[in-house]
Amino acid sequence: MSSDRRLVVRRIADLLRAGAALLPEHCPICKSPLLRLRSGEVVCPVHGRVFIVRDEAEYARAELQGVLEELERGIVRRLHGYASMISRGGEVDRETLNEIILWLEAVERIERLLRGRRQPGGEEGGKPKPRGGK
Ligand SMILES: [Zn+2]
Numbered sequence: 542m543s544s545d546r547r548l549v550v551r552r553i554a555d556l557l558r559a560g561a562a563l564l565p566e567h568c569p570i571c572k573s574p575l576l577r578l579r580s581g582e583v584v585c586p587v588h589g590r591v592f593i594v595r596d597e598a599e600y601a602r603a604e605l606q607g608v609l610e611e612l613e614r615g616i617v618r619r620l621h622g623y624a625s626m627i628s629r630g631g632e633v634d635r636e637t638l639n640e641i642i643l644w645l646e647a648v649e650r651i652e653r654l655l656r657g658r659r660q661p662g663g664e665e666g667g668k669p670k671p672r673g674g675k
Contacts, residue, residue: 562576
């Protein structure tokens with residue numbers, strides 16, 4: 542066994558100890574077995590976070606998830622700006638307040654969308670099943 546391989550095995554063991562579940566899928570790049578973390582994230586022990594994609598539709602969904610997460614990070618950064626402005630005692634006019642509320646609504650919506658796709662309904666137990674529906 543090469544040292545690389547051993548490192549991967551150790552990483553998998555660590556993840557399993559942390560409560561991750563081994564998936565039947567493999568990393569498209571290095572063919573390592575993928576794991577699902579308790580958070581629902583799917584990771585390759587070598588490449589970190591990956592999206593499992595079985596078809597075109599799923600690819601679109603995975604891409605959307607990436608976009609949503611990026612968007613959320615961007616908005617949170619913005620909100621940080623508002624937060625520090627407010628905590629410095631800066632004046633918050635009505636327009637700014639409305640902006641903040643809109644950003645918060647956006648985050649809420651993103652969270653809802655992400656939550657909907659982070660829960661792979663009843664796939665625990667190892668048996669992969671085709672993800673139909675919307
Ligand atoms: Zn990989």
